[in-house]
Amino acid sequence: MIGRTIAKKRRAADYTQEQVAERLGIGNEAFSRIERGLVSPGISKLYEMAEMFGCGVESFLIEGSRRPTDQAEYLQQLLTRLSVSDRQLIVGVVEKLAQRLGKEIKKTRGDPESFT
Known part of the structure; x- marks a missing residue:
């Protein structure tokens, strides 16, 4: 689920996979695997992506979570705006x-x- 959230935030920030991969210092295929959920990014990569996409690191975990409390927090973030x-x-x-x-x-x- 984190991969889907990363992909959604990347598109919202108007970045291509190639641009993000380059800024993270990884290959395009490696980043594609992250977005497809085949590989989990490290904490440092999550922080780099959060900075690129203008969000908090926790948003990658909360938005993709299946826990009702995390989903409620995500809805709260959406409603606040x-x-x-x-x-x-x-x-x-x-x-x-x-x-x-x-x-x-x-x-x-x-x-x-x-x-x-």
Whole structure:
């Protein structure tokens, strides 16, 4: 998951794989393997990329994490950049999705509550 996050941040910063690989002092194929998740970058490389992409090192770990607390922190970072009305809109959408998906999960599990 870190590789996907690195790729997303690289594209958002408008860098090519070749440009990043050159600045990191590694080959293009080595950087490609990092983005594909085949190889994990070292801590020093993560710091270099964070500086290049204008983000914190923790963002590579948080954005790609499957832990609910990390995902909540990532959502908080996204929401912080928005206006109050946009945040309210997104929270409303997330609430509706969570309710809908929660009901569908109950149905697939056969929970008696889901049939009421």
